[in-house]
Ligand SMILES: C[C@H](O)[C@H](O)[C@@H](O)[C@@H](O)C(=O)O
């Protein structure tokens with residue numbers, strides 16, 4: 526009978542099969558947004574786990590924060606439609622995509638996101654689980670959702686159940702929360718500049734900067750500190766207490782090593798009531814985030830959809846967080862997080878990373894790689910701005926791409 530679904534077989538109404546998977550590298554900002562040249566706030570004496578070594582204290586590029594570069598994944602269907610995505614991963618991620626992951630996609634129906642993710646994860650579990658391999662899986666998963674949306678003529682947020690609000694509201698990450706306030710953002714997240722190795726002098730500078738911004742931004746504007754894994758429990762506890770008492774800090778972010786679940790649980794106990802403890806941008810998979818939530822490490826989890834496993838995994842992470850009443854505020858990852866956040870009740874706002882060097886103005890986060898990337902106006906993006914197939918962006922043809930491996 527016409528249109529019947531063969532028993533046991535795929536749906537007779539299947540989409541155009543996947544024909545080719547290709548992986549490229551790109552350098553100079555974009556998804557590897559730490560890969561900036563010249564003076565930029567994002568590389569100006571920011572505290573990191575490497576700050577204990579004076580030679581690596583001034584610049585994160587000095588210890589290699591930008592060694593990987595961007596991974597660009599393209600998935601082409603038999604009808605010529607191409608889905609793509611960008612994330613952090615560079616040449617080693619290209620190798621994993623071309624030589625290991627591609628086999629689980631080529632010849633398959635792009636609707637099989639769950640089965641493909643399961644095969645990508647468990648086939649690489651013996652050497653993956655977190656970090657680069659999950660970045661590569663994330664890049665493939667995001668490109669697959671982009672392809673699925675383009676084949677169906679729908680934005681990814683529609684495939685995820687549709688928007689639950691008319692607009693996204695953003696806090697801004699960057700060195701100038703005072704300018705972010707004037708631009709209409711709901712809060713400003715500062716990078717922490719001094720860690721334990723700089724002793725009490727560094728602590729006083731951290732507090733002085735925050736106090737200065739509190740004076741410029743007024744009492745009601747959210748101010749947060751991003752500590753980028755640079756602290757220990759004692760220093761983080763003292764910073765949290767003073768920043769809360771003296772400057773009304775809203776949250777202290779990623780204070781400790783992502784592996785120190787026990788330290789986060791202690792910091793959460795130590796933190797003054799009302800100050801939020803957040804982390805997660807360097808955590809991966811539903812299992813990693815379950816550990817953060819079950820060990821009561823934080824109030825808000827901040828997965829990066831390009832690093833935690835992609836949309837297919839972030840759905841599971843967010844559902845688990847929702848059962849525990851935890852907010853999921855994804856780490857800034859341009860349209861890849863916007864299409865997700867707008868569909869989640871427990872993601873009431875989003876992060877916008879200010880990639881202008883000052884930062885004194887709003888520029889697209891993954892510039893120059895994505896064309897059509899929406900940016901917040903008055904700190905907001907209308908849900909309707911996402912109404913284009915897939916993730917609604919195009920790869921800039923002027924960005925040089927290199928395909929280091931084939932299969
Ligand atoms: C501003 C922070 O140091 C990082 O560069 C930033 O990418 C990340 O931690 C964030 O939360 O945006």
Ligand SMILES: [Mg+2]
Pocket residue numbers: 751753778779806856
């Ligand atoms: Mg952060």
